[in-house]
Amino acid sequence: MITSGIIAQPTVNSTLDAIASVLGSGSTTRVDVAAAYVTTGGVRELLLRMNGALAASWPSVRKRWLVSFDYFRSEPVALGMLKDLPKSDVRVHDGERLISQKCTPSVPFHPKAYTFRSAERHAVLAGSGNLSRSGLSRGYEAGLFLEVSNPVGVNEKGIQESVKRLQKWFDLTWNGAEPLSNQLLARYQSLYESTPQLSHPTPTDDDTFAPTGLRSLSPDDLVKLRACRRFWIEAGNITKNLGTNRPGNQLMMRRYSRVFFGVPATNVPQNSPLTRLEVSFNGVPKDDCSLTFSDNGMDKLTLPVPGAGGPTSYDGRNLLFTRIRPGIFGLELGTSSQKASWLKNSKAIGASFSMSPSGRQWGVF
Known part of the structure; x- marks a missing residue:
């Protein structure tokens, strides 16, 4: 069975609304998120909504966060909170190279995609909003979510395959990214909080x-x-x-x-x-x-x-x-x-x- 919906912020359905809808429609054992920029305001709102939707099962859900250091737009405190969640892993696209280049990327990392899985279903959400307060609920953003659940009809196999291909992209990109160790986070935070950087911090959409x-x-x-x-x-x-x-x-x-x-x-x-x-x-x-x-x-x-x-x-x-x-x-x-x-x-x-x-x-x- 296929379920679909749109994101049309700020008027119709926010990214947070779509996430809550997907989480509330069936069981979830794994959550994967690829986000270009991560802010403290965004993390706080997302985790409140996810925790509320999953309730007692939230600590047992496997979580993977694929993020970036590009242009210093991700906040160290926000990355640390994702890292400290139960059953949570964070990886950074091209992390070591970015540290050596003072966070100016050779190839920018700019996805905004979420996948939700269990034995019975597989849902994906992709849109324009970052993992920021503006991107999740307040700014003008657009996107689409698809959910494939058992049983899958013959005419739905193509959509199921597209969902699997997006998951495969995430897995391949994840495998090539660096784990966010305490040492890597500390090095990023040191650059982020340097006097030259805080004198002219990079704006975010928050x-x-x-x-x-x-x-x-x-x-x-x-x-x-x-x-x-x-x-x-x-x-x-x-x-x-x-x-x-x-x-x-x-x-x-x-x-x-x-x-x-x-x-x-x-x-x-x-x-x-x-x-x-x-x-x-x-x-x-x-x-x-x-x-x-x-x-x-x-x-x-x-x-x-x-x-x-x-x-x-x-x-x-x-x-x-x-x-x-x-x-x-x-x-x-x-x-x-x-x-x-x-x-x-x-x-x-x-x-x-x-x-x-x-x-x-x-x-x-």
């Missing part, structure tokens, strides 16, 4: 921005917020939102600081919830830290409660957030000398800012 209200943040600034792994800020005086005699835990940041935390720079009404994050302090995670566009025109992040998972107080402290995985961040407090080092790193890539001409300092690196 680097969209609102046409108004950017204030002091330019489109280039927003790309740096997305590309950098560390965000620091002077906390200043935190509003006593937990009571007049208790230190507060709501950190006010410049509008569109949200981009560092994985939220696109789109215009939303004040008091709009943006996302929920996991923030760990001293190894203790808090998985429901809300990020909101506040009624004062700033991005507001709720931190671990002081004295109950957080430090005794955030007032007057220097905070450093490190992106560990999409949606997961480590938090540490820094001394004045450490803040001076963070500021130096941010200035080196043109990514040091202040809340106002004489206000709190912050930056990324």
Whole structure:
């Protein structure tokens, strides 16, 4: 039996919708993905949808991810998350050569294809969208998916053969690619986070921005917020939102600081919830830290409660957030000398800012 459908973003059926439809229509024991570019926003949305569709069977599904380092468009944190999934392997097309050529390819790797298999069926999805937030759900993309399931009719043999040929292409390309070892990922991350690269990071299709209200943040600034792994800020005086005699835990940041935390720079009404994050302090995670566009025109992040998972107080402290995985961040407090080092790193890539001409300092690196 043949089942087919289209991808026509953003109006009809997104890539994520098509994937959820395929996963929900029958059993799946293997997932293979070939993706030109992989971003943290894309990985977070894809894994949420896949995990939701497959539920308890998700950890046992065999996963293979065929990716590239081309032009530094894949984010190291996103690749690391794919690598750490259960029963998951990642390989990089021409990985060693790309490292030696500072990620400029001899022949670009540009597919966007997914295959889903079990003993009863074989489905393929191919389209124009990268493994990015824009490519999976928000941008203008087009594609097609086909599913061949038992029993296969005589007139359906040709389609079945086409599905098998695409799978064969994946297998052959996979066999020629380099496994993403910890060492290879570290070498890529070192190049990705070098001062020359972070001074002018390569844009991805997730680097969209609102046409108004950017204030002091330019489109280039927003790309740096997305590309950098560390965000620091002077906390200043935190509003006593937990009571007049208790230190507060709501950190006010410049509008569109949200981009560092994985939220696109789109215009939303004040008091709009943006996302929920996991923030760990001293190894203790808090998985429901809300990020909101506040009624004062700033991005507001709720931190671990002081004295109950957080430090005794955030007032007057220097905070450093490190992106560990999409949606997961480590938090540490820094001394004045450490803040001076963070500021130096941010200035080196043109990514040091202040809340106002004489206000709190912050930056990324």
